[in-house]
Amino acid sequence: MTPFDSVTARLILLLADTGSIGRAAEREGIASSAVSRRVSDLESRLGVVLFDRSAHGVRLTTAGLSYAEGCRTVLRAIADLDAVMADFGSGQRGALRLACTSSALTGRLPELLARYADKHVGIDLDIQEMSAAKALLALDEGRADVAIVSDNYDFTRFDIKPFEDDRVWVVAPPDHALADRIEPRKDIAFADVLDHPIVGIHHAGSLDRLLADAAKAADKPLTETLRVESFPALVRMVEAGFGIGFLRSTSLHLLAGTDLICAPLAEPWALRQLLVARRKSTPLSAAVKTFITLCSETYVPSI
Template structure:
C-alpha cells in the first residue's frame, strides 16, 4: 500500500463534509475528474468503498466513517507539528490561519489584522471566510489555527475567549408602526416586535437559529414576508418597507446612508458574542500567541 497522501486525505474529508465531489474539488481547486480518480484509486488500494455515490451526492459508508476519522487525526497531527516547528525560529516568521464568519469580517477583525500585519510583517496571513460549522471543521481538520464564530454552538471540545460583543438589534423603516418605539433610544423587548412581519435571513445561520429558538420559547412563529441570503439585502428590504429585521451589532455599519432605524433588544438571549475558538490540544506558536494577545488587549466590552 502507498504511503499516506495528505492531499487525498483532505479530499476525502472535504467530500464527507459537503456530500459532493464537485464542491470538494472547488475547495481544493482540483478538477472534479481528478478528485474522482483519486478516490477511486484509493478505494481500489484499500479494497473497500468509502462512499456511496448517487445522483444526490456522495455519502460515507461505514468503512468511510472509520477512514475519515483517521484522516482527521493525522491531518491534525501534521498541522500541530508544523506549528511546533515555528517556535524554533524567532517567532517573526511563519503563518497564522484564521477561519472566520462573515460577521467577524464585518466587525473589528479587519482593523485588528491590519494592526497585526503591521507589527509582524513576516508572518503570512491565511484568512478563510466560511460558516461557523465549516470553520470549526477546518480546525478539526488542521486547516485553521483559530476560528472566530458566533457563540451559539457546542464548544465543549474547544477553548474559547470573547473576541467581540455582537448583540442582536431590531430594525425597521421610518414609516413602520414600530418607528417611534425604536426612535425612543430605549431597549425593546422581543415580544414587542415578534408579531410583525419579518425580513428573514439565510435559514440555519447563527442569527436565524437564535431568532427561531426565541420565537418558539415565546410560543409564536416569526411571520416572514420575504427571505434573503445576505445582510445588505436584508437592510434594503427593511428600508423598502417589507417588514422589520434583525441584525447583529457587528453589521450595523450596513445602515450607513439609509433611513433604517435600529434599537437593541433587551432580552438576555440577545447579549451575544463572537468567540475566538481553538483546539485545547493544539500548540500555541508565536504567531498565534501574538494574535490572541492583541485580540485580548483591544477588546472593549459594550456597555
C-alpha cells in the same frame, strides 16, 4: 501498507463536506474524473467502500466515516507538527490562518488585523470568511489556527476567549407600525416584534438559529416574507418595505446612508459575544500566540 496520502485525505474530507464530486473538484481546481479516480483507487487498495454514490451525490459509508475521522486526526497531527517547527524559528516569520464570520469582519477585527500586520510584517495572513459552523470545522481539521465566531455553538473541543460583545438589534423603516416604539436608546421586547413580517437571513446561520430558538421558546412562529444571504441585502429589503429585520451590533454600520430606525432587543439571550476559539492542547506558533494575546488585551466588555 499503502503510505498515507494527504492530498487524497483532504479530498475525502472535502467530499464528505460537500456531498458532491463536482463541487469538491471545483473547490480543488481539478477535474471531477481525477477526484473519482483517486477515491476509487483508494477504495480498491483498502478493500472497502467509502462512499455511497447516487444521483443526488455521495455520502460516507460507515467505513468511510471511520476513515474520514482518521484523516482528520492525521491532518491535525501534521498541522500541529508544522506549528511546533515554526516555534523553533525566531518568531519573526510565520503564518496566521484565521477562519471568521462576516460579523467578525464587520466589527473590530479588520482594525485589529491591521495593527497586528503593522507590528509583524513577516507574518503571512490567511483570512477565510465563512459561516461559524464551517469555521469551527476548519479549526477541527487543522485548516485554521484560530476561529472568531458567534457564541451559540458547541465549544466542548475548543479553548475560547471573548473577542467582542455583539447585541441583536431590530431594524425597521421609519413609517413602520413599530416606529414609535423603536429608538436606539430604548430596549424593545422580542415578543413585541414577532407579530410583524420579517426579512430572514442566511438559513442555519448563527443569527438565524438564535432567532428561531427564541421564537420557539416564545411559542410564536417567525413570519418571514423572504430570506436573503447577506446583511447588506437584508438592509436593502427592509428599506424597500418587505418587513423588519435583525442585525448584530457589528453590522449596524450598514444603516449609514439609510433612514432605517433600530433598537436593541431587551432579552438576555440577545446579548451575545463573538469568541476567539482554538483547539485544546494544540501547540501554537509564535504568530498565533501573539494574535490571541492581542485579542485578549484589546477586548473591552460592553455588557
